[in-house]
Amino acid sequence: MGKKSIKAKLEGLDRHFTAEISSVRESVKDKVLFLKELTDQTAKSAQEAIIKNDDAQTSYRETHNDLIRKGEVQAAATIPRVEADRRFEAIEDRIREMKTELEVKINSLNVTRGFGEGVDKQIGTNRTMVQWGVLVGVALLSSAITLLGVFVALL
Numbered sequence: 001m002g003k004k005s006i007k008a009k010l011e012g013l014d015r016h017f018t019a020e021i022s023s024v025r026e027s028v029k030d031k032v033l034f035l036k037e038l039t040d041q042t043a044k045s046a047q048e049a050i051i052k053n054d055d056a057q058t059s060y061r062e063t064h065n066d067l068i069r070k071g072e073v074q075a076a077a078t079i080p081r082v083e084a085d086r087r088f089e090a091i092e093d094r095i096r097e098m099k100t101e102l103e104v105k106i107n108s109l110n111v112t113r114g115f116g117e118g119v120d121k122q123i124g125t126n127r128t129m130v131q132w133g134v135l136v137g138v139a140l141l142s143s144a145i146t147l148l149g150v151f152v153a154l155l
Contacts, residue, residue, distance in 0.1 A: 084152050091148070095141055102137075105130055 079087075109130070 081152075084148070088148060088152075091141075091144060098137060102130060102134055
């Protein structure tokens with residue numbers, strides 16, 4: 001083998017490797033550009049996700065603050081359960097007292113019954129007045145209990 005054949009082989013190898021290196025460079029350059037594009041898209045997607053998360057957090061805070069304000073308004077408009085129970089007990093006590101008073105008056109009218117026509121008319125009038133008083137008292141009591149029930153339901 002001569003110098004020319006070795007030189008020719010080396011030049012052939014040089015061209016071959018130069019072409020391979022050039023091909024690899026182009027391939028690496030394409031892959032680097034692809035990765036750069038992919039990285040840019042990923043960064044853009046991450047930025048959009050951060051913005052969406054910030055918007056969602058802002059919306060959550062607004063809703064949360066609205067609920068807190070509504071709770072504060074409701075708390076200011078209602079009374080504690082203990083106080084409501086105490087008021088109901090006071091109303092029930094007063095109703096028992098009124099019932100006892102009415103029973104005493106009705107019994108006293110029953111005792112005086114039969115002492116003459118004038119007394120009977122008076123008893124009838126008193127009984128009618130007592131009956132109306134009882135009806136009005138029961139109606140007022142029913143309304144008060146209904147209002148208290150609504151009030152307690154708002155607690």
